[in-house]
Amino acid sequence: MTLVDVNPSIATREAVSLAEPRDFIELLKPRVMSLVILTAVSGLVVAPGQMNPMLAVISILAIAIGAGAAGALNMWYDADIDAMMSRTAQRPVPTGRVSGEAALTFGLSLSLLSVCLLGLASNWVAAGFLAFTIFFYAVIYTMGLKRSTPQNIVIGGAAGAFPPMIGYAAATGSVSVESTILFLIIFLWTPPHFWALALFKLRDYGSAGVPMLPNVSGERTTRIQIFAYSLVLAPVGAAPFLLGYAGPAYGAVSILLGLNFLRHAFAVLKMADGDVAMLPAKKLFGFSILYLFGLFAMLLVDAAIMSFLQGGA
Structure with a gap:
């Protein structure tokens, strides 16, 4: 067509x-x-x-x-x-x-x-x-x-x-290592973000002939992979703090956001096949946007805090 x-x-x-x-x-x-x-x-x-x-x-x-x-x-x-x-x-x-x-x-x-x-x-x-x-x-x-x-x-x-x-x-x-970590955060975030969307837009992608994971491998495999990527994403999201180029404010926010991402991903993992409402997937998709904006906005806030403290020292 x-x-x-x-x-x-x-x-x-x-x-x-x-x-x-x-x-x-x-x-x-x-x-x-x-x-x-x-x-x-x-x-x-x-x-x-x-x-x-x-x-x-x-x-x-x-x-x-x-x-x-x-x-x-x-x-x-x-x-x-x-x-x-x-x-x-x-x-x-x-x-x-x-x-x-x-x-x-x-x-x-x-x-x-x-x-x-x-x-x-x-x-x-x-x-x-x-x-x-x-x-x-x-x-x-x-x-x-x-x-x-x-x-x-x-x-x-x-x-x-x-x-x-x-x-x-x-x-x-x-x-550098710093910019590569920022790359990895977005790279690891992308699959759970879009696969959550693909779960509740499965019919759309199917009718358009786009081979998204839920259409090809099924909902259960998609839910498992969403959770697996989320397990890796959460610590990588905190890596700027753990590696010392972001301060404790970023560290606290990144850990809280990461734990919430895992909570939503686990809810998706526990969904039943054929769930018509797809509420956990919709919630994960919405939260994933907040997660990424929150992390990178906090990097800027943290840099401003560090700059202010260094200027006052």
């Missing part, structure tokens, strides 16, 4: 974009972009030394634009399956508000702009890292992994985990 089969009106709209500015903003996936900004700033903050504030702002803007570009390319390529899923059917391309050609041009243009802007504002190591991240998400994940393997989220999750490493590289021109 093609996109035109699902929504025949798209065939007549394809040649002309009916988009308003808000439709192009939607192509950027603003909620994902906000997380990218937060994690990239965290990577920049934990980096040693100080970056010129104006260049730091421009660098974060470039990383955000790059994330938006990747989102636009994803929506361009996935328009056919987006049209079949209730969660994504109203996106700009499947509804015909933005033509496929316009979305592709928009994504490619922003990709080039973001990479060049980051290279000029910081360094070309960070810019190359950003270019690779856009390529990884748009080509390796979206065009390759998403439709071919139930491990799509595991491997493809690396794209969403790169921003703190890019932020660190923007400040230093390199990567």
